[in-house]
Amino acid sequence: MTDLRLRDSLVTEGYMEEGPALTQDAMAMEEGPALAQDAIAMAEEGHLASDDNTGAALAPSMEHADGIALAQSSDNTNIEPSTAVNFLVTPTRRSSSHLIRSSFIPEVEASLKPAVGMTFDTLADVEKFYKDYAHDHAGFSVRIGQHRKEDKEILTKYFYCSREGYRKNNDKKDDDQSGLKGKKRKTRNVMETRCGCQAHIYVTRGPDKKYKIASMVEQHNHGVVSPNHRHLLRSNRHVTDRVKGAAFLANEKIDSYVWLFKTFLEAMGGRAPHLIVTDECASMKAAIGQILPETTHRLCMWHIMEKVHENISPSLRADEDFWNKLHTCVWDSETIEEFESRWNSMIVEFQLVGNKWFGTRFLIRESWIPVYFIDIPLAGILRTTSRSESANSFFNRFIHQKLSFVEFWLRFDTALEYQRQEELKQDHKSLHTTPKLMTPWAMEKQCSMIYTHEIFDKFQKQIVASRDHCFIQGIIERDEIKLVTIGSTSKKERLVHFNKSGMIGRCTCKLFESHGIPC
Known part of the structure; x- marks a missing residue:
């Protein structure tokens, strides 16, 4: 079946x-x-039913x-x-005779297992060791057992597998109360988690005030969980530092963002990002300057361009020529001189000279116009709005502002899982299918084998454009350096700088530097 x-x-x-x-x-x-x-x-x-409390597999009666x-x-x-x-x-x-099957010993290296005679300074150390063994290596949940005290000092203590013993049968009690006030008491259909497992360690306190493993049972009478399910073990459920770092902020003040970026650095092992993209939040900008001084900070073009509608007249909003020239100016300018010339012409042509918003955006142009940081790796994510638009559209399918924190977190996690699943599908497709080649060039064939289909499609458009629209205008060679001037049907000239000894080429369009795709 x-x-x-x-x-x-x-x-x-x-x-x-x-x-x-x-x-x-x-x-x-x-x-x-x-x-x-x-x-x-x-x-x-042990896989027929799951344990709600521990994630360990139940062993149904056979x-x-x-x-x-x-x-x-x-x-x-x-x-x-x-x-x-x-x-x-x-x-x-x-x-127990029906539940207990043949004993099961988890396959764990001897150096990681508990052993009789091991000593620990504190009970907290014992608990940490046994839980690390159970969660990270063996695959079962831990339950803290009973202890014996004397003069407020714990002398002995048990640490069990969480499936030790059996739960009390309360069926009779429920039946006795079924007639109270003429209503039948509802009982919960709770899954059984105990199966009489004997696995445990028992520690005693010695004269040196240290705790020693005096006895132990390694065998379980049930299966253990696989590595990819161990985070579901009841005693292994805790909030990690990374999750704490992703907590929501109570406000958007500088101190809150300072805390956020400090926590982020801690979660990343002290390694700061090379590039960070935000909206025009002044508090966030100040905090980045304090905590991430070496990180390049740029503004999200999508957020800026979304505000254009609010700062122009209704007639200009419907002017297709305006939008074409604005997009060409912002996204297609390859030199600073080209951008500034186009910007000034656009401001004059569409009578925006006195527009305060456009004036302010020009003053901060180095923080959002791509040509000012086109040589920064991954700057291509700022060049177009498609990435931000698709991300916003995607998450809006799962979440909205009226959700409670818990519901938001669950939906956000679902969205991420959905994304990962889609990535796996695309990876599978890239591994098991071959894209159609458009040229006889070896470079195209090589890239078809190393790029995913999505990235190869972008590269292929470039190589086809090079074949159909570009041509060599001149070549100058100086020792190990080769300079090639490339013309195009769009009447743009670009210069390719090629180092023959290092086999490294760079084009003035800087598409490879910003997008990671050769032009």
């Missing part, structure tokens, strides 16, 4: 071609034994290990697969 569902899933996702359909009789023969067989194997692995017979009734009529699954995966309260 598991194989059938996996096959159907692969067919649906397009990873597998659909084969001939199974006949009803064949499916009945395949589903019955396979279903029970898979379920038994999963029960032995009292009816001959569950294969349950897949069919006495008259050979097939029971629905869901019926069989529900029977096999529903754990019931039974004696």
Whole structure:
């Protein structure tokens, strides 16, 4: 049954071609034994049901290990697969003889395991050691056990696997109170987390006031969780420094941003980013200057360009020529002289000379106009608005301003998981498909193998444009340096500086420096 569902899933996702359909009789023969067989194997692995409290796998009772017979009734009529699954995966309260299976010892290096005779300065050290062993290496949750005191000093203490013992059966108590005030008391359907596991360590306090492991049991009677689920263990749930650093700010004052960037640096091991992009927040700018003095700070073009509508007349908002010239000036200028010339012409042509907002934006032009920092790696993320627009549009599908903090956090986490899943799909596509080449050049073929499809598509547009619209105007060679003047059908000239010994080329358009894509 598991194989059938996996096959159907692969067919649906397009990873597998659909084969001939199974006949009803064949499916009945395949589903019955396979279903029970898979379920038994999963029960032995401890994967049939999850533990709400610890994330550890429950070991359901296999009292009816001959569950294969349950897949069919006495008259050979097939029971629905869901019926069989529900029977096999529903754990019931039974004696320890039904729950305990063969002992299980986690595969952990000997140097990382607890051992009789180990000594610790404090109980806090004992707890940290045992939890580190359980969470990071073995894969089970820890429960702090009972202790014995004398003169307010703890002399002995237990640290258990969280699945030690059994919970008290309160069914009778619930039945006794079912008639109170004529209403039947509702009982919660709580999953059983205890299975009588004996794994533990027991420490005693010696004359030197240190704690020593006096006895221990390493074996568990249940499976442990896989590494990618260990963060779900109940005793391993805690707020990390990185999460604390991502907390919401109570206000937007300088001190709040100073705290935020200090926390960010701490979470990143003291390593500051090369480039940081923000909106026009004065408090944030001041805090960056204090805490991240070596980081290049630039303003988000998307936020600035979004405010253009608010600062022009209605007639200008509908003027297509204005928007074309503004976009060309801001995004397509390749030299400072070119930008300033275009800006001044645009201001005069559209009668914006007295516009205070445009005047202020020109004064801070070095912080948001790409040509002023085009040689900074990743500056390309500031050059167009598509990245900011798509990010805002994406997150707006999941969150809005009226959400509570908890709901916001859950939705934000869901959005990130969705993004990661989409990235995995694109990675899979890049690994298993090959883009169509447009030129016979070796460079295009090489890049098709090292770039993802999305990046290769951008590179391919450049290489096709070079073939169709660019031509060599002149070549000058000086020792190891080769200077090539490139003309184009757009009547723009660019100079390529090529170092023959280092095999490094640079173009005055600086597309590679800012976007990481050769022009």
